[in-house]
Amino acid sequence: MKELEELGLTRNEARVYSALLDLGSSKAGRTAKECGLDRSSAYNALNGLLAKGLASYAVIGRVKWFQAANPQQFRERAREQLALAEKIVPQLTEKFDAKKLESNMRLFKGRKGVKTVLEDVLRNARKNRMFGSEGQLGEEMPVFAKKFVARLEKKGVKVQSIVRKGRGIRNARHREVRCIPMERDSPVVTNIYRNKIAIIVWGREPEAILIENKKAALAYKDFFEFVWKHAEKDSTK
Incomplete structure (x- = not known):
């Protein structure tokens, strides 16, 4: 039902729609019982589904019988x-x-927030300088991660990545990797592109900070290039 909520249904609408699929056609009272909702909440959800074109009803003997619309809808x-x-x-x-504003900073919460920031990278980056990745995106959001990398390649975005020595990340068609010694893993991944800095902090609820500031981005780029110049080319050793 979580997926139905992501498609725009409320929690109760998702429960009622799923129940209607199971029941085939049903009166409001039976639908409410099937969902574990009171009649008022069930009616509100049914009306919401009707308004969205995701349910219909027929009147039989003065009684409304509700039915879910085809999921293709x-x-x-x-x-x-x-x-x-x-x-x-x-x-x-x-x-x-x-x-x-010429300069602004925005904070995003959760995986959807991370996705929003990385979508900005896809829209705007010609080159992305990345620092500190431990492969969290692939672990936490594997489906999106594959699509993200594929879209970077399709757009021809060049990626320079500085990682912890021993990470075992090799160069790829779109990515050049160098490494530096670090004592422990970092939960923070920094992306530098155009006039922007995107910082992702991985945890139970990841956060993403998007900074748009020309001077700050230039300073980050200069620091990145300094570290890049002194970093090792083989991250597997």
Whole structure:
């Protein structure tokens, strides 16, 4: 049901939709019982599903019998939302750019926050200087990690990565690796690109800090290049 919530349903709507799939068609009272909801909450969820086009009902003997819509409707909703986003995002971007501060810092929470920041890397980076990765992205978000790397390669983004000596990370088509001695693993990964610094702090609930400041980014780049110049080329030793 968590996936249904990520598709835009409330928790109760997700529970009711799943119950309707199991029941086939059902009266509101039986649906509420199946979900473990009171009748009022079940009715609210049913009305929400009706408004979203994800449920329907037929009146038989003055009684409403509810039924879930075909799950393919989620794909149709996604297509409609994508079409709407394509239409309005350029207008919203103009407003955002017009009012955007020359220097700002934003904090993001959780895996969705990390994804938001890395999507910014994909949109804006021509070259990404990365420091401190211990492979956390692949461990914590394996599906997104594969897509992220594939999209970096497709866009031709060059990655320079400084890692802890002994990590065993080798060069790849899009990535050049150097290493430095470090006593212990680091939970912090820093990405430097364009005029931005993206810092990801991995933990039970990861956090991501996105800094947009030309002078700060230049200082980080200069420091990175200094360390890069003195780092070892083989990280497997």
